[in-house]
Amino acid sequence: MDRRRFLAAGAAAGLAGLSGCLDGLGSQGGVGGANRALQLVLSSEATPLRSGYVVDLSETERPDDERAFAATLDGETVTTQHRRPFGSRPDDPVYTRHEGTYYRLGAVVVDEATVTHPVLRLSAVGEAGGSDVPEATPADDLNRVDRKVVHVAHMAARARGNEGGVPWGLVQRGGYVYRDAETVETSRLLDEDAPSHVTYRETVYAVEVSHETFHEPVYRATVAPVAETPERMEAILRAKFVDARLSGADLSTAARSILRDAREGYEETHPYSEAYRTVLSGLHARAYLDGNIEKDAYVxxxxxxxxxxDGTYYRYRLRFLDRE
Known part of the structure; x- marks a missing residue:
C-alpha cells in the first residue's frame, strides 16, 4: 500500500470512528460517559518529507508517467481519460525532481468523453456443492485477468445487504468495469461461450455482463517548477502537509511521556490530565478538550x-473508544 492509499484509508477510518462515537454522545451527558476514552496514535511519516512525497517517475505503478512528464516538459499536450495523470489528486499532488529542479505534477479537466464499457456483476446463488445450485466454473480455472475480475466483482456482491464497505477504487457500479482494451481482449468472461456461473471461495455466483454508458473527464497533464533546492522543496511540503509542530523543550515531562507512549497508542477518559490537554492543544485539536466535539460549531x-x-514527522490520529 503506497502513501496515498494509506492516508486515504486512514482518513476513512478516522471518519468512520468519529461518526460512530458521535452517535451516542447526546445521551451520555455531553462527555461520552466515564468509559469513553480519547486515543492518540502516532506513526512514522517520511523524514524528510521529500523521501515520501517526491517520486521517481521511472519507478511508479504507471509506466506512462515518465513519458508524460518528458512530453509535457517539452511543451506537448498530454491527455488522459478517466484516470488523472501521474496519479495526482487536487489535495495530494505528486512531485518529482529532474536535473536539479523540483516539479509539481498535476492535471486539469479539459473535456468530457462519452464511452461504453462492459460491466461484470456477480450475484450469489448458493454454496458450492449444493444440490440446488447450477454447474459453475471454478475461479481458479480462469486466466489471470478473469481471476482479478471475479475477485473485484465478488467484493461488490458480498457487500450487498451487509454492513461495511467496498474498495470503491476497484469496485464501480456494483461490479467490475472493463476500462482498457487489453483487459477486454484477454477476458474470456466476455466471450459468447463464457460461463454463466463461477465458483469463488465456496460460493456459486451468477455472472451478468452489461454494456453501459460512462461520462468520463479528460485530463491534461500539468508540470510546474516549484523549487531549486532540497530545502525549499521541504519547506513547500511542510507548508502543505504539516498540521502542527511540537518542541520537547516546551513540554512537560508528562506531556513528552504521552507522546512517547502514543507510538503504541495512548488514551485517557474525560476529564483529561493537564499534560494530555497540553498535547491536544499543541495538535490544534481543541475541539476534543471538553470530551464532546458536538459542542463545537465547526470542526x-x-x-x-x-x-x-523535534525534527521528526509523525502522522497522528485521534479517535474515541468505548471501554468496558
Missing part, C-alpha cells in the same frame, strides 16, 4: 494529520 478535520516533533 475542521476528523482528528488526523501530520505533526513535526
Amino acid at each position: 475542521e478535520d476528523p482528528g488526523i494529520g501530520v505533526v513535526l516533533y
Whole structure:
C-alpha cells in the first residue's frame, strides 16, 4: 500500500470512528460517559518529507508517467481519460525532481468523453456443492485477468445487504468495469461461450455482463517548477502537509511521556490530565478538550494529520473508544 492509499484509508477510518462515537454522545451527558476514552496514535511519516512525497517517475505503478512528464516538459499536450495523470489528486499532488529542479505534477479537466464499457456483476446463488445450485466454473480455472475480475466483482456482491464497505477504487457500479482494451481482449468472461456461473471461495455466483454508458473527464497533464533546492522543496511540503509542530523543550515531562507512549497508542477518559490537554492543544485539536466535539460549531478535520516533533514527522490520529 503506497502513501496515498494509506492516508486515504486512514482518513476513512478516522471518519468512520468519529461518526460512530458521535452517535451516542447526546445521551451520555455531553462527555461520552466515564468509559469513553480519547486515543492518540502516532506513526512514522517520511523524514524528510521529500523521501515520501517526491517520486521517481521511472519507478511508479504507471509506466506512462515518465513519458508524460518528458512530453509535457517539452511543451506537448498530454491527455488522459478517466484516470488523472501521474496519479495526482487536487489535495495530494505528486512531485518529482529532474536535473536539479523540483516539479509539481498535476492535471486539469479539459473535456468530457462519452464511452461504453462492459460491466461484470456477480450475484450469489448458493454454496458450492449444493444440490440446488447450477454447474459453475471454478475461479481458479480462469486466466489471470478473469481471476482479478471475479475477485473485484465478488467484493461488490458480498457487500450487498451487509454492513461495511467496498474498495470503491476497484469496485464501480456494483461490479467490475472493463476500462482498457487489453483487459477486454484477454477476458474470456466476455466471450459468447463464457460461463454463466463461477465458483469463488465456496460460493456459486451468477455472472451478468452489461454494456453501459460512462461520462468520463479528460485530463491534461500539468508540470510546474516549484523549487531549486532540497530545502525549499521541504519547506513547500511542510507548508502543505504539516498540521502542527511540537518542541520537547516546551513540554512537560508528562506531556513528552504521552507522546512517547502514543507510538503504541495512548488514551485517557474525560476529564483529561493537564499534560494530555497540553498535547491536544499543541495538535490544534481543541475541539476534543471538553470530551464532546458536538459542542463545537465547526470542526475542521476528523482528528488526523501530520505533526513535526523535534525534527521528526509523525502522522497522528485521534479517535474515541468505548471501554468496558
